[in-house]
Amino acid sequence: MDGYYAFMLIATALVLMMTVPALALFYGGMSRSKSVLNMMMMSYVAAAIVGILYVAVGWSIGFGGDGIFFANPFELFWLDGVTTDAYIGVMFQMTFAIITVALISGAVADRMKFSAWVVFTPIWALLCYFPMAHMVFSCTDDSLICGKIGAQDYAGGTAVHINAGIAALVLVLLLGKRIGFGKEPMRPHNLTLTMLGAGLLWFGWYGFNVGSIVFGGESPEADMDQFFAETGRTFGNTTLAAMAAILGWLLVERFLHGKATSLGAASGIVAGLVAITPAAGAVNLSGAVAIGAIAGAVCAWAVGLKFKLGYDDSLDVVGVHLVGGIIGTVLIGVFSTSDGAGGVDGLLYGGGIDSLVDQILGVLVAIVYVTVITTIIGLAIKYTLGLRITDEAEVEGIDFDQHGETAYDLHTSLSSSGTGVIAAATKSEGTHV
């Protein structure tokens, strides 16, 4: 299994890259120019905080034994008893914890106190992500979603995307809308950053999905055969779902709004990858295309819900990650094939309704658990530290208020002599500016 180990080193680095910088770029480009640094900082600081906390107790809560909601937090405290040849498995799971927390930040753009984020991040990881990782990924006999219910989730439809999506929804309801939401234009300030971020996320997602292989462990030969067969399947599914989702998103927005947009393509990539995350091992290529296309199309519609229902999910964490995560997790019950990782046929392949029921149950448990825990954490911070910056600071820009910086210095002097137009005019006159 030397090849597997080498592959996991790279897969782990790829998933870390999804947060730093891919997600930060994806979100940063979509935010306004006065908020881009804060937006990116939320991802960067989440990586630092959650990463260290993961080594302290995260791994142990997730994988330190059995339990319905969580394992013993002190069994493997600070990786006590974990040998270094197992570290890469810990680091791989750590990167999942990091990106899940960072995903939430897109919803709270422009207005959440940095200190509140810094406090929210470790508490939420501790009480919400680490237990969810246990319930879904450890798959011990008692673990709720994988062991008890038996819902399939290959790489984190419930543990990562529904988890982050629900937390985002709860937080924006507690935070309230941005000043001017629905009235003032809140245009993305740099979509090239967003396109770059989406592309890097896609690249990193191969580490995320393909690296999530769990071996049967019967014999080294059987594991090697599984490695070849399953990584091909998850790589192919990940690729095709993203492609189908781009087309699904663009088609829907072309018909609903008249034009196919670059933001739509970038969003489609993410929506498709979110949806295929739980299903990457369970479905075949046709299933991947179907799930990707459905996710792209439905998410393109779902991002408009915030205006109808009146919640300010700034960068559509709910519309993309919650909705996409539910689509992918539930549709396993329809499109899975018995030669896949879960070994069961879905509704479409004659497996009956059992798998579909398990998947829906898994989704519901995730939604209820995360809603309750996040509400408690959010309320506690709101009524102690406070969640929101002042109105004045929000209008002036959170970058300057919270970090004392501004992202762009476009006019280097009062005379604006740095602009291209002025430079061209003076050059033709042969004078020096």
Place this chain on the structure above:
Amino acid sequence: MKLVTAVIKPHKWEDVREALETFGVTGMTVSEVSGYGRQKGHTEVYRGAEYDIALVPKIRIEIVVDNDDADDVVGIIVKTAQTGRIGDGKVWVSPIETVVRVRTGDRDEAAL
């Protein structure tokens, strides 16, 4: 002396500058401005959210010229900047009382 002020579409700026230079205009002040006229801006759609963007980017050119040249300069700008579509901009002429060249202290026509 007259001040000719023109607000034009940004992509026409280079053509206008060349035409004015050919005519003999030796200098001008140019700024990137935004505004709107009868077209009332435009709309942009991001993830399904439609935004009215009231202010459209434009280029403003300011040139101080002799009384005799004002009409010609206006004509050149209009001819060069025209696309015939909405949003082509405006040109207006205003009287100027005094001009001083900062470097030499020359006044009025000598300062142009």
